[in-house]
Amino acid sequence: MKKRFSVGLSAVLLSSVFGYVGEASAATGANSSVPLVQALGQNPDNLTPGMGSLAVDNGPMSLMNAPLIFLNLHDKWQGELATSWSQSANGLQYTFHINPKARWSNGTPITAADVVYTWHYYTNPKLQFAYVTGWNYVKDVTATGKDTVVFTLTRSYAPFLSTVASSDIVSQAAFSKVSTAQLNHGYFDSHPISSGPYILSNWVSDQALTFTPNPYWFGPKVHIQKIIYEIIPNSQTAFNEVLTQKLTMGAVPTEDLSQVSALAPNYNLIAPIQATYNQITPIEVGFLKDIRVRQALDFATPKAEIVKYIMHNQAIVAHGDQVPGGYFYDPNIPHRQYNLAVARKILLSDGFAPGPGGWLYKNGKKLQAPIWTGSTSHTDANIAQVVSASWEKIGVYAPVRTADWSFIFGAKGPQFNGQPECLLFSWGQGVFPDDTIDFNSKFIVTSATSPGENVEHYSSPFMDRLTLAGTSLTSRPARRQVYWAIQRLEQQTLPLIFLYWNKGDVAISKHLHGYQQTVFNTTPVWDWWID
Amino acid sequence: MGRYVLQRILEAIPLLLLVTVVTYFLMNITPGGPLAVYLHNPKVTPARLAILAKQLGLDQPWYTRYFLWLWALMRGNWGYSYFSGLPVMQLIGERLPNTLILMGAAFIISFGCGLPLGIYVARHQYSFQDHALSFLSFFAWAMPSFFFGLILQTVFAVKLGWLPASGMWSVYHQHTLWQLLRHLILPSVVLGLGSIASWSRFIRAGILEVIKEDFIRTARAKGLTERMVFVKHALKNALLPIITIIGLDLPSFFGGAVITEQIFSWPGMGRLFLDSLNERDYPVQMAGLLIGAILLIVGNLAADLAYGFLDPRVHYD
Numbered sequence A: 001m002k003k004r005f006s007v008g009l010s011a012v013l014l015s016s017v018f019g020y021v022g023e024a025s026a027a028t029g030a031n032s033s034v035p036l037v038q039a040l041g042q043n044p045d046n047l048t049p050g051m052g053s054l055a056v057d058n059g060p061m062s063l064m065n066a067p068l069i070f071l072n073l074h075d076k077w078q079g080e081l082a083t084s085w086s087q088s089a090n091g092l093q094y095t096f097h098i099n100p101k102a103r104w105s106n107g108t109p110i111t112a113a114d115v116v117y118t119w120h121y122y123t124n125p126k127l128q129f130a131y132v133t134g135w136n137y138v139k140d141v142t143a144t145g146k147d148t149v150v151f152t153l154t155r156s157y158a159p160f161l162s163t164v165a166s167s168d169i170v171s172q173a174a175f176s177k178v179s180t181a182q183l184n185h186g187y188f189d190s191h192p193i194s195s196g197p198y199i200l201s202n203w204v205s206d207q208a209l210t211f212t213p214n215p216y217w218f219g220p221k222v223h224i225q226k227i228i229y230e231i232i233p234n235s236q237t238a239f240n241e242v243l244t245q246k247l248t249m250g251a252v253p254t255e256d257l258s259q260v261s262a263l264a265p266n267y268n269l270i271a272p273i274q275a276t277y278n279q280i281t282p283i284e285v286g287f288l289k290d291i292r293v294r295q296a297l298d299f300a301t302p303k304a305e306i307v308k309y310i311m312h313n314q315a316i317v318a319h320g321d322q323v324p325g326g327y328f329y330d331p332n333i334p335h336r337q338y339n340l341a342v343a344r345k346i347l348l349s350d351g352f353a354p355g356p357g358g359w360l361y362k363n364g365k366k367l368q369a370p371i372w373t374g375s376t377s378h379t380d381a382n383i384a385q386v387v388s389a390s391w392e393k394i395g396v397y398a399p400v401r402t403a404d405w406s407f408i409f410g411a412k413g414p415q416f417n418g419q420p421e422c423l424l425f426s427w428g429q430g431v432f433p434d435d436t437i438d439f440n441s442k443f444i445v446t447s448a449t450s451p452g453e454n455v456e457h458y459s460s461p462f463m464d465r466l467t468l469a470g471t472s473l474t475s476r477p478a479r480r481q482v483y484w485a486i487q488r489l490e491q492q493t494l495p496l497i498f499l500y501w502n503k504g505d506v507a508i509s510k511h512l513h514g515y516q517q518t519v520f521n522t523t524p525v526w527d528w529w530i531d
Numbered sequence B: 001m002g003r004y005v006l007q008r009i010l011e012a013i014p015l016l017l018l019v020t021v022v023t024y025f026l027m028n029i030t031p032g033g034p035l036a037v038y039l040h041n042p043k044v045t046p047a048r049l050a051i052l053a054k055q056l057g058l059d060q061p062w063y064t065r066y067f068l069w070l071w072a073l074m075r076g077n078w079g080y081s082y083f084s085g086l087p088v089m090q091l092i093g094e095r096l097p098n099t100l101i102l103m104g105a106a107f108i109i110s111f112g113c114g115l116p117l118g119i120y121v122a123r124h125q126y127s128f129q130d131h132a133l134s135f136l137s138f139f140a141w142a143m144p145s146f147f148f149g150l151i152l153q154t155v156f157a158v159k160l161g162w163l164p165a166s167g168m169w170s171v172y173h174q175h176t177l178w179q180l181l182r183h184l185i186l187p188s189v190v191l192g193l194g195s196i197a198s199w200s201r202f203i204r205a206g207i208l209e210v211i212k213e214d215f216i217r218t219a220r221a222k223g224l225t226e227r228m229v230f231v232k233h234a235l236k237n238a239l240l241p242i243i244t245i246i247g248l249d250l251p252s253f254f255g256g257a258v259i260t261e262q263i264f265s266w267p268g269m270g271r272l273f274l275d276s277l278n279e280r281d282y283p284v285q286m287a288g289l290l291i292g293a294i295l296l297i298v299g300n301l302a303a304d305l306a307y308g309f310l311d312p313r314v315h316y317d
Helices: A002-017 A020-027 A055-064 A112-122 A180-184 A235-243 A254-263 A291-299 A303-310 A340-349 A378-393 A461-472 A476-493 B002-029 B046-055 B062-074 B088-123 B128-142 B145-159 B177-210 B214-221 B226-263 B269-279 B282-310
Strands: A036-040 A069-071 A077-079 A082-087 A093-098 A138-143 A148-153 A198-204 A208-213 A227-231 A249-251 A267-270 A273-282 A315-317 A360-362 A371-374 A400-403 A422-428 A497-503 A506-509
Touching: A036 A055, A036 A249, A055 A198, A055 A208, A055 A227, A077 A082, A093 A112, A112 A138, A112 A148, A235 A249, A235 A254, A235 B145, A254 A267, A273 A291, A273 A378, A291 A340, A291 A476, A291 A497, A303 A315, A303 A378, A303 A497, A371 A378, A378 A400, A378 A422, A461 A476, B002 B062, B002 B282, B062 B282, B088 B128, B088 B177, B088 B226, B088 B269, B088 B282, B128 B177, B145 B177, B145 B226, B177 B226, B214 B226, B226 B269, B226 B282, B269 B282
Parallel strands: A036 A227, A371 A400, A371 A422
Antiparallel strands: A069 A077, A082 A093, A093 A148, A138 A148, A198 A208, A208 A227, A249 A506, A267 A506, A273 A422, A273 A497, A315 A497
16 A cells, blocks of 8 residues: 555656646647747836837737737738828828727727827827837827827828837826826836737736737737747747747747757748848948948958858848848849959059058058957857958958947947947848938937937938938838839948848747748737647 | 844945945946947937936936935835836845745755765765765866756756746746746756855865864764764864855855846846846846845855854854
């Protein structure tokens, strides 16, 4: 009896301790009560509309909020809160018709008055928003009926739909009762109110956010009854959680691609291009002002080798700042192939000659282009080393310097030391490109707090005209022609040396259906289901 | 004893003040700052940066901000996170218990394994077991915690599927004590490993030193069993130096948990502190540093008091 009891007890204990395997199996059961579990790299900082500044905020926010419109899988604007909208011919007015069935998660209707209140919310100087892009162009927001709202702009602003109209709407009834101090200090995070398909039912800091269906959701019915974001800061740990099948979907780090075969029985692998590209910004001081020098550096940059040997083909070579496959991408941009001989020939014909140390000199000055990158990114450091070695083969002195990003972009960093320097970092491209801040001479940065992002000090009257046209033309095909012209000008004059577009390997559970991903978006959450 | 404790507390106050001043100064001269994260963001205009700086009080000199922080602290207000806007006390309150759980478990493992290990190798001095375990101790001592953590995770969670890879609770099951213990095993072993190695070495050295003393020979001559000699006489005296070491190690558990918490997604103070360093979130940084300094002082005091309890020759007046 005692022996059987001991055996039985042991069996119970063992099955409890090692019953973890059962946990993963339960996660993929054949019913809609199976939760969808994803990882976030860090705790969202703030889920109050407009106040979050982290990329990880986007997923949870998209579950909770229904903006007026959203970008669908075909890169076309589709109504969510709005059933329809129109734009005036001069681009100064946008009219939205709100779905009369729209409700907040407490059951109260979402009306035009909420949209008007939202304008006041985003323009309240006492609220701690990091940025409220586009709202500064809004002159007035008026409710012309219970469900009709008109935006009047100060000027024609082409990115209006991707900024203002895609912003999260806030509840006048809920937010007007709360002081700005309370809103600034996280009140909404513990008292959330949703307009979207899900509500935040539980948030344990640094652990997990749990979402359940919004009972008053007015859109298509959702199938998944629980979506959980687990906070997993370490990417290797997150991948291990994919291997244990705890996560329904998760990123595959580049260094773990060799383990992809282990995922095959339970996961499909997709590798969408991401709207982020890596590039080298040559700050146009001294010899780096010379277009021919930049062209030579472009010829001397081994982009294909970087993609193959450092990125393990989880990237594609970039030739401009529009993401391949995107509406504004020009597929006919000529490419410069890696050619050290051509690069050196350009420099020699430009008046440079070999001097002491084997470096090239002109008028007694050494041709130098130090490459700065962040000390926390070993990938960028590797790339900098490779590029440096290649540039030095053609006689350009290009030491690699790593530092904290806040130093690199700070007041005492390489941008403002008056020396020719190069910065290697990643940059993103939004749904609607706005090259004004990147390449317009009006936005050349002169201090750490200058507006804009023309770090390279690039100046071209052609680019100035094109970038302004890109943000003011109301016709999408016309804007496309503008951005094609910008890409050709980028290729000729090289404000940046483009390296590659990132591809992100994502493992998707075979039990998850309806999920598709493009560069900028995924299918809506109501199209997803788990068997 | 009471007077001694009070005296030590009063001596700690200027020390803590000095720590906070130096730390606050160093934080402010470090390149960047809380708004540095927005410098490279083209959507953030200079006007918006100026508004944010004023709202967060960052337009004032560092010493003014320090005194405002200190004055608020003396009234029990630890301030608000620059990053999330949440009260610092709330952030700490949500995470400190989790770190204490992890530290407590690591401590139990360290002491529970280190003590018998130290005794065993001391009793088998220069044997094969002594050499082998010494080698393993140094190996474990030298092992970086992040590397060891990932190895354990890969073996026990991914390959064998015996234990969870990360987190404090399961997202699939109800929160139970058993779930917590299962999630605690890997991170507490990683956190405690270095201390198992070091403490066992110190205990071994302490026992070997004490075992040569005359009173031990007297105890044996009296006819006591070897077990009694070790446990009742040698061990008690050998533990005296280890008490000090444990007291000094207490803050290192807190600090060492930073890496372990990252690897195992343990929602503790370590992650909060690391994030605050990256984000230049001064109020949270100061809170973390202050807690670390307090732990060091408390650990030292506890070690001294324990010393006095164990050694009747020591008096604190």
